[in-house]
Amino acid sequence: MRAAADRMVGPELAARKLIAGRVARDIPEGWNVNLGIGIPTLVADLVPEGREVMFQSENGILGMGPAPEGEVDPWLVNAGKQNVTLRPGASLFDHALSFAMIRGGHIDLCVLGALEVSERGDLANWSTSSNDTAPAVGGAMDLAVGAKRIWIAMDHTTKQGASKLVEQCSYPLTAAGCVKRIYTNLATIDVTERGFEVIELIGGTTFETVQTHTAAKLHRGKGLV
Amino acid sequence: MIDKQVTSLADAMAGITDGSVVLVGGFGQVGHPMALIDALIEQGAKDLTIVCNNAGVGRSGLPRLMKLGRVRKIVCSYPRTAAVFSELYAAGQLELEITPQGTLAERIRAGGAGIGGFYTRTGAGTLLAQGKETRSIDGKDYVFETPLRGDVALIEAWEADRFGNLTYRGSGRNFNPVMVTAAALSIVQVQRVVEAGTIVPEAVVTPGLFVNRVVEVPYAPPFAAIEY
Numbered sequence: 001m002r003a004a005a006d007r008m009v010g011p012e013l014a015a016r017k018l019i020a021g022r023v024a025r026d027i028p029e030g031w032n033v034n035l036g037i038g039i040p041t042l043v044a045d046l047v048p049e050g051r052e053v054m055f056q057s058e059n060g061i062l063g064m065g066p067a068p069e070g071e072v073d074p075w076l077v078n079a080g081k082q083n084v085t086l087r088p089g090a091s092l093f094d095h096a097l098s099f100a101m102i103r104g105g106h107i108d109l110c111v112l113g114a115l116e117v118s119e120r121g122d123l124a125n126w127s128t129s130s131n132d133t134a135p136a137v138g139g140a141m142d143l144a145v146g147a148k149r150i151w152i153a154m155d156h157t158t159k160q161g162a163s164k165l166v167e168q169c170s171y172p173l174t175a176a177g178c179v180k181r182i183y184t185n186l187a188t189i190d191v192t193e194r195g196f197e198v199i200e201l202i203g204g205t206t207f208e209t210v211q212t213h214t215a216a217k218l219h220r221g222k223g224l225v
Numbered sequence: 226m227i228d229k230q231v232t233s234l235a236d237a238m239a240g241i242t243d244g245s246v247v248l249v250g251g252f253g254q255v256g257h258p259m260a261l262i263d264a265l266i267e268q269g270a271k272d273l274t275i276v277c278n279n280a281g282v283g284r285s286g287l288p289r290l291m292k293l294g295r296v297r298k299i300v301c302s303y304p305r306t307a308a309v310f311s312e313l314y315a316a317g318q319l320e321l322e323i324t325p326q327g328t329l330a331e332r333i334r335a336g337g338a339g340i341g342g343f344y345t346r347t348g349a350g351t352l353l354a355q356g357k358e359t360r361s362i363d364g365k366d367y368v369f370e371t372p373l374r375g376d377v378a379l380i381e382a383w384e385a386d387r388f389g390n391l392t393y394r395g396s397g398r399n400f401n402p403v404m405v406t407a408a409a410l411s412i413v414q415v416q417r418v419v420e421a422g423t424i425v426p427e428a429v430v431t432p433g434l435f436v437n438r439v440v441e442v443p444y445a446p447p448f449a450a451i452e453y
Binding site for chain 1: 252253254255256278301302303304305321323324325326327328329330331333334345346347348349350351352353393394395396397398399400401402403430
């Protein structure tokens with residue numbers, strides 16, 4: 001069983017690393033951060049050299065390090081059940097304490113993937129229908145309501161080209177009104193009182209192009225020409 | 226003399242009855258008591274309710290117990306790890322209670338700590354709050370969740386002494402220290418049993434009073450990195 005990020009190769013992985021790298025760039029020193037599966041998992045390895053960030057894994061690790069090079073400790077896995085290492089200053093604990101950290105507002109940031117995000121910050125990322133053939137929620141709902149802020153790292157559209165930024169989510173919600181910022185392959189977008197606010201355009205993309213790929217109204221953020 | 230060690234896996238399983246609610250520790254394969262699950266398969270109890278974060282991996286352990294038709298219901302946050310689960314669930318042969326991971330841990334903690342339930346923001350306004358009481362506290366919606374207890378807990382720890390004091394290794398704690406507080410009969414598989422007094426009291430994670438039986442099963446490490 002491997003996380004999705006692990007199966008990515010070549011151009012797809014490179015594109016996803018670009019998204020993850022922008023998230024990593026914006027995480028200040030000293031934050032305690034939980035990373036979801038997929039693009040978010042890539043963030044850990046892309047934090048600029050010398051900046052100390054404490055990564056939390058909901059299965060009971062604070063101070064998680066990268067995948068092992070060489071010797072593997074089979075008892076150390078992340079939330080995606082991949083082998084990881086510990087950094088100096090790490091601690092280990094049980095699930096009750098781990099989710100006290102998460103629900104209790106002690107985690108500064110959680111980076112998650114999404115199926116859809118609405119302009120009010122509603123998040124859908126756990127199920128594609130109310131008649132799911134095998135529903136699985138994991139820790140997504142706890143993280144979405146509990147972390148101080150939720151950032152989403154995802155492709156702007158589905159593989160079929162449909163916008164993942166929407167006026168209203170069509171999939172079952174993970175949590176309402178929780179998303180603060182979205183990093184996609186086209187733009188960085190804050191969720192504000194007036195809706196989606198574009199604060200950064202990626203790789204020469206124009207505001208109008210991003211709007212074309214978005215199924216909700218976009219606003220120009222401050223500093224965006 | 227207090228001595229909770231039993232010498233065989235069969236002895237460890239004695240008295241588990243049909244219809245039991247069984248709390249099973251572990252996150253993926255780490256801290257997951259594979260030898261105890263195999264022993265439960267041998268022991269024969271059926272019509273079981275399994276409470277576990279995942280539904281096992283591959284074909285052995287929990288998937289085998291399910292495949293044998295011995296599981297009536299599973300309470301789980303992320304069951305999609307095992308193809309057997311998906312098959313049985315789709316065929317209507319297995320009942321599922323899907324519970325957010327933190328809520329699952331806290332329901333078990335409440336069960337073990339004598340708490341009659343709790344309100345959590347997790348799941349408020351979602352499908353998983355349907356049929357549950359929701360109330361506004363300080364302007365935010367909270368969902369009422371009930372405590373969860375087991376007739377039996379099966380967990381894995383690293384070391385034990387004859388008093389049942391336990392230590393854990395790496396990320397192998399996960400649900401284990403919580404589950405062992407919330408069952409009428411707590412059965413622990415450990416990598417090794419050490420002399421009483423060897424475990425430094427400050428290093429004990431699970432105090433022995435929560436543990437009924439300890440069985441020593443030195444086995445190969447969990448196979449987290451293996452792909453199925």
